[in-house]
Amino acid sequence: MRLIHTIAVLGGDARQRYLSELLSSAQFSVRTFGVPGLPDSAPSAMEIASQADAVCLPTPAIASGAVTGLPGLTPAQLLSALPPDTVVFGGGLGAFRSLLQRTGTPYYDMLQNPALALANASVTAEGAILLALQAMPITLQDADVLLTGFGRIGKSLAGKLRALGARVTLTSRNPKNFPTIEQLSCTPDETGVYHLGLSQYDAVFNTVPAPVFSSAQIAMLRPDCPYIELASSPGGIAPDAAKPAAYIPAPGLPGKTAPKTAAAILFRAMCDSPYLSRQEVL
Structure with missing residues (x-):
């Protein structure tokens, strides 16, 4: 399993901004693109994704065939930029899940987490x-x-x-x-x-x-x-x-009315995944 150090947080709403802060506080190297309220870490999402150990997509991850908040970035384009074994986190991956499975890309759909x-x-x-x-x-x-x-x-x-x-x-x-x-x-x-x-x-x-x-x-x-x-x-x-x-x-009501609380819930779900253990965060 690939050791996660650098996490690319892409697109979305205010939840992504607070999630970026939580990940940074947990000592991960966080790079962002298209996240409301945060500067872009590179000229393109593709460049950031190509250097990441994990990618954190919004909830829902995909809207109108593209990453939510990044209408010019399709799932296929994103996958083409990822290094081998890069983990894709996201909420409500939907049809994107089948593409991840076909390409053997490790992923974690946070909305499948019961808690x-x-x-x-x-x-x-x-x-x-x-x-x-x-x-x-x-x-x-x-x-x-x-x-x-x-x-x-x-x-x-x-x-x-x-x-x-x-x-x-x-x-x-x-x-x-x-x-x-x-x-x-x-x-x-x-x-x-x-x-x-x-x-x-x-x-x-x-x-x-x-x-x-x-x-x-x-x-x-x-x-x-x-x-x-x-x-x-x-x-x-x-x-x-x-x-x-x-x-x-x-x-996307949680991202509009309580984005900080919603981000904390997403962060806990990431910690519950098999790719980002609580021990690693601590």
Whole structure:
């Protein structure tokens, strides 16, 4: 296994800046390119990557076929610059993973780390509440809220909303989850069906990355009801449906609302990887 000394941190958002600081504090030699708030260490990302023992990509790592934040740098171009055995770290590697596997490039998808996924869900939930408070004309206390999706983010957000006094309807495709939803002091409903209706809600949070709202269902939402899209592409709205009047896209929320906390979570995930042990960091 290659000893990691120099780490190239490329692109992304404010999380990458704080992650660079954490890596530097751990005595790694950090070189950056395209990181908001930090100077470029070389004229190009390719030059930095060619001298690195590891490359740290953003979360998500790839957007529109290129490294997030670096639209001119494709995954194939990046790989062509890497020395043998250079490790690629990133969050949500997606289709890039198959290219890494074909080329035998060692990699670690940080979003596959269970501890990171749980912590990231909590940070995302807090950011979602901030967006709702900014958009709603009322408080969350005594508000009627619809939360679609019974995954990590849905469960975390449900608990936080209930703690603020909201009346939460939490949906799942599987009715077997309804008793658990009731144990969370939420009202269960079926994702995509909404037996209880939609016009009564003061806010809607979607965490399902698939169409779960038809055009007719979107039309049932009140004009002043914010729809906060927390899911990754394609989101929860059917392709033929118009966006709600108060549609709020919220991709990469941890990097926008709590980038320092999110960076610390990413750093811990890197330390949990087989390539960057905690003993090496210490």
